[in-house]
Amino acid sequence: MIEVSSGLQVQLQYQRGDFALDVDIYVPSRGITALFGPSGAGKTTCLRAIAGLDPDIEGRITFAGDIWQDSSTRRIVPTHRRRIGYVFQEASLFPHLSVSGNLGYGQRRAAGNKPVDREALLKQFGVDHLLARKVDRLSGGERQRVAIVRALLSDPVLLLLDEPLSALDAPARSELLGCLEQLHAELGIPTIYVSHAIDEVARLADHLVVMEAGRVLSQGSLQATLASGELPLAMSDQLGVVIEGQVIAQDPVDHLIELAFEGGRLWLPQRAERVGDRLRCRIGARDVVLGTSPPAAGSSALNVVQAVVVGIIDAAHPSQCIVRLDVHGTALLASITRRSWRSLALAPGSRVWAQVKATALGS
Amino acid sequence: MAGLSAEDWTAFALTMRLAATVTVLLLLLGTPLAWWLARGRTAWRRPVSALVTLPLVLPPTVLGFYLLLLLGPHGAVGRLTTALGLGTLPFTFAGLVVASMLYSLPFVVQPLQNAFEAIGQRPFDVAASLGAGPLDRFFSVALPLAWPGFLTAVVLGFAHTIGEFGVVLMIGGNIPGQTRVLSMRIYDHVEAGEYLQAHALSLYLLAFSFAALLAMHLLRPRSADRP
Known part of the structure; x- marks a missing residue:
């Protein structure tokens, strides 16, 4: 692969027991890159290597032109000099320090290149009222929020998040996800987000690296990578696409909003969205029904779009297949039975009507 | 304190001086040693660990005997100290300090090693990611998190040095103000049939040891009550 001077380039080879890691990952210099895959895929191992916490892992890591690790020349920059x-x-706050002490730990050691707006960060993550607390008096969600603010206050050049939501209960998870979403919009540094939950990835990520069993299955922009349908077989129930668009109308009587995207329009349930908002929505492959003729007038389907069949991929169960569709330039995936594929006589190039159930992402 | 003669007081003061000297020196020496034993990555850790714990099972007289040979005028160390103009160590206070340090070493190193091991890798990874270098991590993370271990090490090292007898007998002798410590003094009293004086000293030692251990248990945080 050509070496680029911006962003993070990670090549790793590693073998321990029967776990082998062999990856070549590129993380662009802006936005959130998700490392996505089932547990055991090697996501955390990659993250630790990027941080320099596992010097045993062989490979080459460069960030913005700096060599962080090069096993061929035995060069390795220690973790504390990488500014990550x-x-x-799980929460990893220092138990001997208060919340304020924890936050100050990284800030005091920061390089101080650019002043961090501490007060604004504290408020944004809702930790400003916790400063005097001892860390064992915090809830799981509070701990994780403090840990994130602590990392940000250390003025990092790269932010690494290792499944930060996985140990939280549903309300705390949803709250923190909202915080991260807001952070995403403002953050000027590249971020790597490790997750095995498609909803987190669909909401936060700009780029996607799909991993399975120590290898990279596919990587690229979120939309394109999801639309390629290349997920580990074990995760094929999470297949689907993410569509980004703008709210152009709302129906207060039926509590619906209309989203305009590149390939057409969709009605979605309204939550807090208003006309003009930009919005992501996820369309799961299982929420798309295909037909070769327009649905009859009696159908309850709200959203029907015309699409062209692009191709077909295997699904986890032999009775199923995943159909790749093109909706005027926007990709869509549909999970149907192989019997339907045959009885509808589908083939690449076939014109179909897709009935779509879409759910908006975000809070 | 009542019932103590001037000689008893001398022995008491000497014992305290010995225990304090030994504890301070052992903390300085034992902390890096325990750190290395807890977190080092070489294969040497296990044999060294076994060597450090040897005084736990060795009869003190055996340790004292070998030290006597080693530090004596014909021993390797003895010849070295003589050549350096320091004379020989047996039957001096310095000799007693050296011997007591060896004898009390595991009582200081083991609690420290356990405390360092109990911290685990995570806090150090976190500290490194927040920009702390190795020495910084030791002082800002390891020391504050291992303080119950230091408390135990100080109390055990101090109390164990006060209580030793066999090593002192072999290498210290019984020189007033030099090597005649409390345990020797008690032995003298019993030998001389002065049971009342022996009682008084023994009671003081018993009360002191209990108080020290009690203080240690009261001061330890509850969550760190694991062995």
Whole structure:
């Protein structure tokens, strides 16, 4: 692969027991890149290597032109000189320090290149009222929010988040996901987000690296990578696409909003969205029904779009297949039975009507 | 304190001086050693660990005997100290300090090693990611998180040095103000049939040891009550 001077380039080879890791990952210099895959795929191993926490892992890591690790010349920059912010899966606050002490730990050691707006960060993550608390008096969600703010206050050049939501209960998870979404819009540094939950990835990520069993299955922009349908077989129930568009109308009587995207329009349930908002929505492959003729007038389907069949992929169960569709330039995936594929006589190039049930992402 | 003669007081003061000297020196020496034993990555850790714990099972007289040979005028160390103009160590306070340090070493190193091991890798990874270098991590993470271990090490090292007898007998002798410590003094009293004086000293030692251990248990945080 050609070496680029911006962004993060990670090549790793590693073998321990029967786990082998062999990856070549590119993380662009802006936005959130998700490392996505089932547990055991090697996501955390990659993240630890990027942080320099596992010097045993062989490979070459460069960030913005700096060599962080090069096993061929035995060069390795230690973790504390890489200026990364690392948020671990479970809370990892120092038990001997208060919340304020934890936040100050990284800030005091920051390079101080650009002043961080501490007060604004504290408020944004809702930790400003926790400063005097001892860390064992915090809830799981509070701990994780403090850990994220602590990482940000250390003025990192790269932020690494290792499944930061996985240990939280549903309300805390949803709250923190909202915080991260807001952070995403403002953050000027590249971020790597490790997750095995498609809804987190669909909401937060700009780029996607799909991993399975120590290898990279596919990587690229979120939309394109999801639309390629290349997920590990074990995760094929999470197949689907993410569509981004703008709210152009709302129906207050039926509590619906209309989203305009590149390939057409969709009605979605309204939550807090208003006309003009930009919005992501996820369309799961299982929520798309195909027909070769327009649905009869009696159908309850709200959203029907015309599409062209692009191709077909295997699904986890032999009775199923995943159909790749093109809706005027926007990709869509539909999970149907192989029997339907045959009885509808579908083939690449076939024109179909897709009935779509879409759910908006975000809060 | 009542019932103590001037000689008893001398022995008491000497014992305290010995225990304090030994504890301070052992903390300085034992902390890096325990750190290395807890977190080092070489294969040497296990044999060294076994060597450090040896005084736990070795009869003190055996340790004292070998030290006597080693530090004596014909021993390797003895010849070295003589050549350096320091004289020989047996039957001096310095000799007693050296011997007591060896004898109390595991009582200081083991609690420290356990405390360092109990911290685990995570806090150090976090500290490194927040920009702390190795020495910084030791002082800002390891020391504050291992303080119950230090408390135990100080109390055990101090109390164990006060209580030793066999090593002192072999290498210290019984020189007033030099090597005649409390345990020797008690032995003298019993030998001389002065049971009342022996009682008084023994009671003081018993009360002191209990108080020290009690203080240690009261001061330890509850969550760190694991062995």
